[in-house]
Amino acid sequence: VARKANIQGDVWPGLPKRFQTFLFFKIRKPDEFKTRLRSFVDEHITTAQEACDMKNQILAAKTKAKDSGVPAKILPLPGVNIAFASTGLAALGKFTFNEAAVKKDRNLSKIFKKNQLRGGLFGKGMYDDLVGEGWDEPKELRSQFKPSAGKRLIDGVLMVTASRAEDLRYKVLRVKEHFLKEPGSDDPDTVRYSNDPCLEFPFTSQGRTRPEKGKEHFGFEDGISQPLIEGLDEVAPKDKEPKAVKSGLIFARHDGDPMNQPEWAEDGSFLVIRDLxxxxxxxxxxxxxxxxxxxxxxxxxxxxxxxxxxxxxxxxxxxxxxxxxxxxxxxxxxxxxxxxxxxxxxxxxxxxxxxxxxxxxxxxxxxxxxxxxxxxxxxxxxxxxxxxxxxxxxxxxxxxxxxxxxxxxxxxxxxxxxxxxxxxxxxxxxxxxxxxxxxxxxxxxxxxxxxxxxxxxxxxxxxxxxxxxxxxxxxxxxxxxxxxxxxxxxxxxxxxxxx
Ligand code: N7H
Structure with missing residues (x-):
């Protein structure tokens, strides 16, 4: 598969976003979730290629508008990406926390070695990592990010982005429906929700850019410096800033990734979400x-x-x-x-x-x-x-x-x-x-x-x-x-x- 068609667009080149919903999910019925995920990928996920095409169209429209003096009316389309916590991969049967059992069981050990995603902190999750080490203060954390009765609450996240609030609302509904509707209930106008769905969405977070465009809340211009990625970005000469870096610093199994990840992880990337x-x-x-x-x-x-x-x-x-x-x-x-x-x-x-x-x-x-x-x-x-x-x-x-x-x-x-x-x-x-x-x-x-x-x-x-x-x-x-x-x-x- 061509790289840009295989990478999710938020990793690179980034999804255009004025508004973003983070739909944190928990997997209830793994087999049904897998079936629905397969069709979801083609219907909804925004690839790097699609995000690039969108950016280029907008650039072209803006240039045309500048030349003609007539303002450009084109807005980026909503975008959708998905990512999994280690508990989510475990729910799908693709991650094991039980290293002791793996060591004893030679069959399991083979599978583990071949397919287990490497990276101990991913396995632990943010809470065990940062509270465990004494960095984060449990009483300051929001409840969704704290394990309850020893169990982590988030298996994954669906991220929906848009340029207009109404487009975001529409897309979020379609994304939720995909996983929550009754089988066969495909018309968005008359959709029926299943009372035994494969997923639940226990928490959502909303992001939106500030009225003062480009500025974060302390008032600083943000989003200026990003590393350029060799093989994806147009790369500046070596001595210029920002320097281009090997794509293996961002993507699994690319040149410069020392992690020796399993084959299936290629073109994937670890995502950190942190509420600050x-x-x-x-x-x-x-x-x-x-x-x-x-x-x-x-x-x-x-x-x-x-x-x-x-x-x-x-x-x-x-x-x-x-x-x-x-x-x-x-x-x-x-x-x-x-x-x-x-x-x-x-x-x-x-x-x-x-x-x-x-x-x-x-x-x-x-x-x-x-x-x-x-x-x-x-x-x-x-x-x-x-x-x-x-x-x-x-x-x-x-x-x-x-x-x-x-x-x-x-x-x-x-x-x-x-x-x-x-x-x-x-x-x-x-x-x-x-x-x-x-x-x-x-x-x-x-x-x-x-x-x-x-x-x-x-x-x-x-x-x-x-x-x-x-x-x-x-x-x-x-x-x-x-x-x-x-x-x-x-x-x-x-x-x-x-x-
Ligand atoms: Fe930072 N801010 O908006 O005030 N950050 N950051 N950041 N940050 C940067 O170059 C900010 C946070 C990086 O290449 C700028 O885009 C705020 C974390 C990196 O020159 C501004 C928070 C981490 C860079 C801010 C926050 C980073 C960077 C300059 C939290 C990593 C690029 C504008 C509330 C763990 C450095 C720009 C480079 C730049 C802000 C958090 C990392 C204005 C408010 C947690 C790598």
């Missing part, structure tokens, strides 16, 4: 309260915005701090990716521990490591005038990011970024003036603390002398849980997984 609540009024208050403590306060026209930019590594309009440390006014730089933190022995410009530098150290490393593709979407309400006035998030209003990313290995991707880099004060390591107890600092956005870690703080450049200047940080992103999944290829779903 954002405390927006609190973030603004902290910037306001601390702008005068920043080492550069006296020399800056707008120390509050500069402080925000230094935590992120980009100004709110996307301008990279590495290319423009003192202002965000050059329109040529708004979405620039053309920087790599050189010279990397100092952080005269971008702080070593700024979010984007922690998450993709570019020149700080001389090899590709912990590479992910991000496909998240904001959720929740805009900050209300009352919250703004109180400088505090209200109990009823919530907002955040449904963080979504793909990688060929969760340990080397999401987990590594969160635990080894974002949450580790000493990374990037061996930096002049930052070799002491505190190191360059924690990632202000997604760094998490274990009990024995130092308090949250970040080292900041003052633009003048190389002495260490530090500032204490609060926490504005609360992890509310999530799950680890595998997004299989089209072929895997039509053959192995439904066989």
């Amino acid at each position: 609540q954002q405390l927006v009024p609190e973030f603004e208050k902290w910037l306001e309260d601390n702008k005068h403590n920043a080492p550069f306060a006296a020399d800056s026209d707008d120390p509050k915005e500069k402080l925000a930019a230094y935590l992120m590594g980009r100004w709110r309009n996307g301008t990279p701090v590495d290319e423009s440390p003192h202002h965000d006014k050059d329109p040529n730089l708004f979405r620039s990716n053309n920087f790599d933190f050189h010279p990397v022995d100092k952080h005269d410009k971008c702080p070593f521990a700024a979010h984007i530098r922690k998450m993709r150290p570019r020149g700080d490393l001389n090899h590709d490591h912990a590479v992910i593709i991000r496909r998240g979407i904001s959720y929740g309400d805009e900050v209300t005038p009352e919250e703004k006035a109180a400088q505090k998030s209200s109990e009823e209003k919530e907002r955040g990011l449904m963080f979504v990313c793909y990688q060929s290995d969760i340990r080397n991707g999401f987990n590594f970024l969160t635990t080894r880099w974002a949450s580790n004060h000493h990374f990037p390591d061996r930096k002049a003036n930052f070799v002491g107890e505190h190191g360059p600092g924690i990632d202000a956005i997604v760094g998490q603390r274990l009990n024995h870690h130092p308090e949250r703080s970040i080292g900041l450049p003052d633009g003048k002398h190389p002495t260490e200047a530090r500032i204490g940080l609060d926490r504005w992103v609360i992890p509310r849980g999530g799950e680890y999944f595998f997004t299989p290829s089209i072929k895997a779903m039509k053959e192995y997984l439904t066989g």
Whole structure:
């Protein structure tokens, strides 16, 4: 099968999304589910090829509109993808948790070795991984992401995306019906739901982009930097940013994937979904309260915005701090990716521990490591005038990011970024003036603390002398849980997984 026809479109090139529904599901009747999944794949799943065709059509329509002066009326069609947690694969008889039994049973051992998806964290799930290690706080997690009586509640997720709310609602209904309707009840107008369906949808989450287009809730331009994928993207020359990476960092069994996955996993990718609540009024208050403590306060026209930019590594309009440390006014730089933190022995410009530098150290490393593709979407309400006035998030209003990313290995991707880099004060390591107890600092956005870690703080450049200047940080992103999944290829779903 041609690669682009085999890959699900959210992994690459990404599904266009203003609105997204995450339908978390539990499998009740595996055999019937398999039958329905087989026809679902052709009828509903959006492949990489279809997503590319859609993007190209829209691009062409926009170009035409620009030339003719008549606005383009074309909108992307809704998209649908599906992914499975290890419990979901187990329900289909394609994953086993029982390694002891496998070791004893030689027949089982053969099958296990040949077909079991590798990756211990996928097997464990996010709860056992991150609560188990002490990173996530159970009382902060939403109930759907917490096991009940020792059982995980989510076997998989159907993701539906659209450009208009009404298209999303329509498509979500069709997707649900496919699995819930009575056999033979095919007319959407008179559909009858089965009272013994093969699937149930215990939880859904809604994502939607903000009215301020392109901006996430803290007000930063998002969705700027993604790795280019060799063999899929048009690749820039080697010395340009963003660098192209081997597709095996994202896709199972591609060049550069060291995991030795079974054959059926080819063209699939591990998916991480994580609900990250954002405390927006609190973030603004902290910037306001601390702008005068920043080492550069006296020399800056707008120390509050500069402080925000230094935590992120980009100004709110996307301008990279590495290319423009003192202002965000050059329109040529708004979405620039053309920087790599050189010279990397100092952080005269971008702080070593700024979010984007922690998450993709570019020149700080001389090899590709912990590479992910991000496909998240904001959720929740805009900050209300009352919250703004109180400088505090209200109990009823919530907002955040449904963080979504793909990688060929969760340990080397999401987990590594969160635990080894974002949450580790000493990374990037061996930096002049930052070799002491505190190191360059924690990632202000997604760094998490274990009990024995130092308090949250970040080292900041003052633009003048190389002495260490530090500032204490609060926490504005609360992890509310999530799950680890595998997004299989089209072929895997039509053959192995439904066989
Ligand atoms: Fe981050 N934000 O919107 O404020 N992130 N992120 N992220 N992030 C980036 O380049 C943000 C999170 C990465 O190549 C930008 O698209 C928020 C997690 C990576 O230069 C902004 C949250 C993880 C990059 C944000 C959040 C990552 C990146 C700059 C949580 C991984 C690319 C715009 C609420 C575990 C780095 C852009 C590069 C960039 C925001 C979470 C990873 C503005 C609010 C959990 C790899």
